[in-house]
Amino acid sequence: EEEFSDPLERAYYELLVAHLNARLPAHPKGISGKVRLEIKIQYGSVITGVNIIDSSGNAATDQWARKAALSVSPVPPVPEKFAQPYYFRPTLVLTP
Numbered sequence: 211e212e213e214f215s216d217p218l219e220r221a222y223y224e225l226l227v228a229h230l231n232a233r234l235p236a237h238p239k240g241i242s243g244k245v246r247l248e249i250k251i252q253y254g255s256v257i258t259g260v261n262i263i264d265s266s267g268n269a270a271t272d273q274w275a276r277k278a279a280l281s282v283s284p285v286p287p288v289p290e291k292f293a294q295p296y297y298f299r300p301t302l303v304l305t306p
Contacts (some may be wrong), residue, residue, distance in 0.1 A: 222288070229286055242266075243266030244304075245271060247279055247302065250296075251294070257279065257280055259278045278302075
């Protein structure tokens with residue numbers, strides 16, 4: 211889990227996690243594992259890139275996670291206090 215010294219950044223991270231969890235599509239059968247992503251947010255609320263930080267070890271799962279994360283754009287606006295692009299690094303745990 212991410213560590214934050216700024217309570218506003220922690221609150222924004224939690225808002226992004228809730229947004230992601232509410233909007234991720236259901237994963238297909240055979241997709242499972244734990245994938246850590248780096249999601250790049252620009253233009254206030256648009257996801258412009260997703261990279262795999264820690265792979266699940268399964269290329270199909272990683273590819274699904276990347277595309278699924280892109281599909282939840284736009285996200286809640288990045289607070290003006292934070293620089294853009296803003297990087298959000300969640301871990302998806304996909305169970306069979």
